[in-house]
Amino acid sequence: MNTDAPAIHVADISKRYGRTLALDGISFDVPRNQIFALLGPNGAGKTTLMHILCTILAPDSGTAGIVGFDVVRQPLEARSRLGIVFQEPSLDDRLTARENLDLHGLVFGVPQPLRKQRIAEVLELVELTEWADKPARSFSSGMKRRLEIARALIHDSEVMLLDEPTAGLDAQSRNRMWDYVRRLQAERQLTVLVTTHYIEEVETCDQVCIIDHGKVLAIDTPSALKHRYGQQVLRCMPRTEADREAILSRFPDRLVEERDGEIALRVDDAFVEMFLDQFGNHVRSLSIDVPSLETVFLSLTGREMRDRGADTRERTLAFGRIGGEHTR
Amino acid sequence: MSLENPPVAFNPVRATYARRPWLLIQLGGLYGLWLREVKRAARDRGQLIGGASRPILWVLILGIGLNPYFRGEIYGEATFVVPFTYLQFIFPAVVALNVMYTSVQSAVSVIWDREFGFLREVLVSPLSRTTVLLGKVLGGTTVAVLHGCLVLILARFAAVPLTLVDALKAIGLMAILAFALTSLGVVIANRIRTFEGFGVFSNAVILPLYFTSSSIFPLDPALSQAQTRVTYPDWLVTIVRLNPLTYAVDALRGVLIHYNQFVPWMGIAVMVGAAIVLFAIALYDFHRA
Numbered sequence: 001m002n003t004d005a006p007a008i009h010v011a012d013i014s015k016r017y018g019r020t021l022a023l024d025g026i027s028f029d030v031p032r033n034q035i036f037a038l039l040g041p042n043g044a045g046k047t048t049l050m051h052i053l054c055t056i057l058a059p060d061s062g063t064a065g066i067v068g069f070d071v072v073r074q075p076l077e078a079r080s081r082l083g084i085v086f087q088e089p090s091l092d093d094r095l096t097a098r099e100n101l102d103l104h105g106l107v108f109g110v111p112q113p114l115r116k117q118r119i120a121e122v123l124e125l126v127e128l129t130e131w132a133d134k135p136a137r138s139f140s141s142g143m144k145r146r147l148e149i150a151r152a153l154i155h156d157s158e159v160m161l162l163d164e165p166t167a168g169l170d171a172q173s174r175n176r177m178w179d180y181v182r183r184l185q186a187e188r189q190l191t192v193l194v195t196t197h198y199i200e201e202v203e204t205c206d207q208v209c210i211i212d213h214g215k216v217l218a219i220d221t222p223s224a225l226k227h228r229y230g231q232q233v234l235r236c237m238p239r240t241e242a243d244r245e246a247i248l249s250r251f252p253d254r255l256v257e258e259r260d261g262e263i264a265l266r267v268d269d270a271f272v273e274m275f276l277d278q279f280g281n282h283v284r285s286l287s288i289d290v291p292s293l294e295t296v297f298l299s300l301t302g303r304e305m306r307d308r309g310a311d312t313r314e315r316t317l318a319f320g321r322i323g324g325e326h327t328r
Numbered sequence: 329m330s331l332e333n334p335p336v337a338f339n340p341v342r343a344t345y346a347r348r349p350w351l352l353i354q355l356g357g358l359y360g361l362w363l364r365e366v367k368r369a370a371r372d373r374g375q376l377i378g379g380a381s382r383p384i385l386w387v388l389i390l391g392i393g394l395n396p397y398f399r400g401e402i403y404g405e406a407t408f409v410v411p412f413t414y415l416q417f418i419f420p421a422v423v424a425l426n427v428m429y430t431s432v433q434s435a436v437s438v439i440w441d442r443e444f445g446f447l448r449e450v451l452v453s454p455l456s457r458t459t460v461l462l463g464k465v466l467g468g469t470t471v472a473v474l475h476g477c478l479v480l481i482l483a484r485f486a487a488v489p490l491t492l493v494d495a496l497k498a499i500g501l502m503a504i505l506a507f508a509l510t511s512l513g514v515v516i517a518n519r520i521r522t523f524e525g526f527g528v529f530s531n532a533v534i535l536p537l538y539f540t541s542s543s544i545f546p547l548d549p550a551l552s553q554a555q556t557r558v559t560y561p562d563w564l565v566t567i568v569r570l571n572p573l574t575y576a577v578d579a580l581r582g583v584l585i586h587y588n589q590f591v592p593w594m595g596i597a598v599m600v601g602a603a604i605v606l607f608a609i610a611l612y613d614f615h616r617a
Contacts, residue, residue, distance in 0.1 A: 054452045076454045083453055090445030094368045107453040109353030135371075152343030 005068030006158050007032045007191035008053065013062035015048055015214075019049040023213040024046040029208070032315070035185050037202040038195040038209050039297070045214040047087060048197040050163045053193070053250060054084045065158055080108060083152030089144045092196075093137035097128055097147050100136055101154055108155035115154070122150035126180060138194040142173035149180060153188070160184070162194040166201060174201070199293045208293070210300055217300045222293060230291025231256075231299045234267040234275065236283040256298060266299070350454075357455040358463045365434060365467020379430060379475040386422040390544075391415040412585050419486040419598050420580035421543030423479045423498065424505065425575065428534050430475040431506045434468035435513020436529060439520060461614050465510045465607065472506035473499060488584055497583045504599045505576050511606035519611040540564075541573035542589065572598050 015023040023045045030036040036249060038046050051057035052064055055075040063070060069077040098119060099315050105115035123129045126146040136144060145165055152160055162181065166174040181287055183191050194205070202208045202222060209219040218225055238244035245261055248255065254271075256264040267275070267320035272288060289295050355469070369375060395414045441447040450460050480498065483490040516533065538544075557565055568574055579595020582588040 056448065056451050079452055080454050082452070084449075085447055088443055088445045090449040092364060092368070092446050093444075094371050095364065099364075099367065103360045104449070104453075107357040107450060107455055108347040109356055111348065210481060306556055 005065065006030060007034070007067055007225065008036070008193055009063075009065040009068075010049070010053075011063050012063055013049065013052060013059045015045075015057070015059050017048075022214050023059070026211065026214070026216055027062075028219055030191060032191050033185070033189050034206040035181065035192045035194065035204075036207050036209065037205040038193065038211060039197070039199065039202050039293075040211040041197075041301075043195055044212045046211065047163055048198075048214075049211075050161055050193075050195060054082055054161055055079055077249055080155065081158045083155070083157030083160040083227075085145070085148045085152055085162045085165055087167060088151070089141070089148065091136045091151075093139075093145060094132050094135060096135050097123065097139075098132045100147065101151055104151045105154045110155050110212060118154050118156075122153050125153070125184070126150045140173075142169050142176065145169065145173075145177060146180065149177075149184070153184070158191065160190050162192065164195055164197070164198065166198060173199070178204070197212045199297055202293060210297060212301045218296070219263055225296050226291045226293065229296040229299050231289075231295045232269075232272070232291060233295050233298065234265045234269045234272060234286065235262055235264075235287040235289065236279070236286040237262050238279075239282050239284050243279070246282070247279060353454050353556070354456060354459045357450075357453065358459050358466070361450070361455075361460065361463025362467045362470065363392050366470055367462065367494040369430075369467075369471040373432070375433060377428060378553065379478055382429065382435055383422050383479040383482055386425065387419060387479070387486055389464075391418050391422075391486060394418075396550060412587060413487065415486045416488055416580075416585045417439040418544060419479075419483070419533050420498075420584045421538070421541070421577050422578055423476050423584070424541070424543065424577050425501065425534075425538050426479050426490055427472045427502050427506050428509050428538065428573075431468055431509035432513040432516075432529055432534055434471055435464070435510045438464065438514055438516050438517040448465060457614050458611060461514065461607075465514065465610070468510035468513070469503060469506040472510065473502045476502040476506070483584075490584070494583055498580060501576070501579050501596070501599070502581060504596070504603055506581075508599055508603035509608055511603065511610045513609040514573045515606060515613060537571060540571045541577045542568050543573075543577050572602050575599070 006029040008028075010029070011027050013023050013026045014021070026045070026049060038049065040046050048057065052059050053071060055071045055078055058072055063072070065071065066078040067081055069081065071078045082310065092103070095103065101119045101122065102115060105118065110118065119132075120129075123132050126149060128143065128147060128150065130142065131139065136147065139147065149160075149162075149165070165181070166177050169177065181192055181194065182204070184190055196202060205222065207219065208222050208225060210217045210225075218229060220228070237248070238247055238261070244261070244263065247265075248258075251265055254265045254267065256266055258264070265271075265275075267288070276286075392415060397414070438447070447460075451457070477499065480490060480495060512533075513529075516529070526541050574597040575590060575598040577595075579592070579599065582592050582595065
């Protein structure tokens with residue numbers, strides 16, 4: 001079988017929604033047994049790409065494959081090898097954890113004795129064994145996410161797609177989530193594609209692909225990215241308006257951004273010394289960001305992660321959460 | 329990170345099983361989805377209370393209350409004693425009502441499945457969309473038939489002599505009706521983007537259908553076509569005759585109190601036709617969405 005095909009193959013994928021180009025000629029390969037992170041701000045096209053990879057959205061052009069199976073022409077083959085955790089929980093919260101897993105096993109055609117064995121294994125793995133017969137609605141969001149990861153493993157998936165697995169979780173649950181993902185990847189020889197907009201989370205991934213406005217900006221290991229694009233950034237708050245003018249006019253090509261009176265400049269060690277000599281008395285505060293993925297991102301996109309408001313869908317979900325209707 | 333780790337040579341967990349043939353996966357999935365619907369309904373206390381209180385209200389309160397006023401002599405000189413009481417007359421219609429509420433209600437949960445992501449989970453499974461829809465509709469049908477049976481329990485109070493054969497026939501009819509109505513519910517749900525509440529469905533779809541299906545007032549069998557149109561306004565007679573549910577209620581009446589307004593096969597024909605057409609529309613929507 002397709003043993004030499006990459007776990008995930010994306011070639012020149014484009015997708016347009018009306019007048020916005022959500023994905024603009026995206027290409028990359030994910031080798032097997034890697035944790036591959038897709039990093040980008042909200043609205044960068046990560047989820048669109050995720051939906052194409054999990055076969056529920058057809059690209060306008062380009063091809064994508066999961067372990068060699070084309071997501072458009074062989075969706076069933078691709079699906080049976082994919083384990084997917086969507087951004088929003090997709091559990092049936094009126095069923096228990098065990099029932100959710102069993103339904104998933106049935107739906108993916110896992111035969112009975114094996115199903116039972118797998119359910120016990122994955123519940124153990126995500127430490128939910130004691131909660132197996134509790135309804136999913138009583139779970140915290142971290143537990144729900146873990147249950148979903150467990151569910152994605154029931155059918156022996158080879159490639160795991162995690163869409164923002166840590167969004168909406170507290171810091172502790174986020175760390176725990178990553179521990180699970182790393183352990184799984186190591187123990188099961190899984191390939192994991194994970195999207196996130198938390199930069200600090202991708203430091204330990206094998207490869208990071210930074211995308212924005214539907215384009216791949218950079219793709220490499222975290223250390224290589226830092227080495228290549230990382231920047232020391234000097235942030236200072238000038239004392240007076242005149243100082244601010246002076247700094248800006250002196251280093252126009254080093255300016256990264258200017259916000260709330262604070263000036264951020266691209267710098268290196270020599271520059272910092274020179275700057276302190278000349279402007280040391282003219283700034284109220286000064287800090288230096290050492291190369292991090294944060295600054296890689298900043299220098300690639302020219303800005304920090306952005307946010308957006310709630311859409312109709314989120315409003316409906318909120319309606320459901322406050323009690324909604326008795327049909328729920 | 330794992331690049332530094334030596335590759336794990338022994339993989340204790342993934343001993344990939346032989347993948348089942350397509351048909352077997354579909355059947356297994358169908359069973360799973362059906363079971364889910366039934367389990368969900370069994371755990372929804374609100375739906376259960378509604379399903380039990382509705383027939384009590386209609387049969388015991390409305391039926392018994394109106395029973396004395398329903399006599400053949402109302403129609404002037406054409407004295408005609410109908411062979412059943414009002415309670416008996418309304419009883420099959422309440423069965424239909426309970427089936428209708430439950431069917432549409434379980435179909436409307438399609439909206440929640442969509443909004444809360446569960447639908448997506450099955451759409452990325454190896455199940456075909458036809459299987460997914462069929463599982464949903466069959467699940468809703470089963471629950472609706474059970475709710476219909478809740479009404480049958482009250483048969484004694486409505487003085488409906490219920491034999492086992494009649495009950496089984498009625499269950500068969502209820503199943504066809506429930507299938508058609510669940511499909512209708514899915515068709516409506518597919519056309520609604522955000523959830524407005526079940527009250528809208530209840531008042532805009534279920535009750536109008538119910539009231540115009542000659543369920544709570546008869547188009548008197550003793551009157552000819554022309555006489556009917558004299559007794560009742562023209563538009564009402566037309567609506568009642570156009571409403572497919574009229575024929576379903578009539579079929580149930582035929583089985584439960586052995587009285588038909590129309591030819592007996594008509595009800596079954598209309599219901600089967602509606603079931604096929606509505607399921608086909610639901611399927612079409614579902615494949616497109």
